[in-house]
Amino acid sequence: MFSLYNFIQLNNYEIMNENDYKLASAEWGKYVSDYPRIANLIPTNYIFELSSEQIGKIMEHNKYADVCAEVGVYNGSMVLIFLPLDAQGHVDKSVVEYQYTTLGPLKYDLRLQETKEFTVTKNAVLSSNLTKVDGNTNTSVPVSEQPVLDQDIAVEAIERWRDEGMEWFFRECNEFGGQRVFRRFYIPMEDLTHPNPEILGIKCSFGLRHNDIYQRMLVTLIFISFHELLQEGTNQAMISNTYDWAKPCPPVCRIPEIGS
Secondary structure: OOOHHHHHHHHOOEEEEHHHHHHHHHHHHHHOOOHHHHHHHOOOOEEEEEEHHHHHHHHHHOOOOEEEEEEEEEOOEEEEEEEOEOOOOOEOOOOOEEEEEEOEEOOOOOOOOOOOOOEEEEEEEEOOOOOEEEEEEEEEOOOOOOOEOOHHHHHHHHHHHHHHHHHHHHHHHHHHOOOOOOOEEEEEHHHOOOOOOOEEEEEEEEEEEEEOOOOEEEEEEEEEEEEEEOOOOOOOEEEEEEEEEEEEEOOOOOOOOOOO
């Protein structure tokens, strides 16, 4: 069972200096065309985790609409390194420490929860002699304020990654020499920041989904955030929500300084 105590244990976040960041990024560049090394590096059932403290540090130094997570290999493991961006999307050179998270096994069951609220409006018209002459029912679904994924789509993308991720790497390495393998991801800021309710932490899974624009399967990141809710008349409760996925670069490279 997942508990609040378990999540608090994740609060010892990881920091990388500029030299280690450059070495880790360069190391991933050596992997992208080498399928056997990738197969040993990336179990497709592993995930990334971010604590609330780490998310706060990332947000503190990021002024751009998107967050950039660069892929690296550090101490023999795959990592996501969060680059601080200024308001124009350039890397902020004044920041010399980088938050990062290491790909690792999922220790507890991961619950994806999707809640939809419907408003049902039922109309009835009675004539002057109290005979029903008309009636209809309308159901309206409000638009969410957050980029919430349809849960079934998210689960399908995660399962496809688990089942077909290594096939994707095999083709990319052998047919395209690793040129199309992701080097970084763009993450919408709102995926990491939700002021109400407060986020205790985020788990992040790779996903594999077809992109209609590029007409091929692309790897993405899917974020599952855990909140602490104070409900009237009840104890604190944990819920999880699945949010919009990140865009891989390549091919979707838009950050001015480091895009291709």
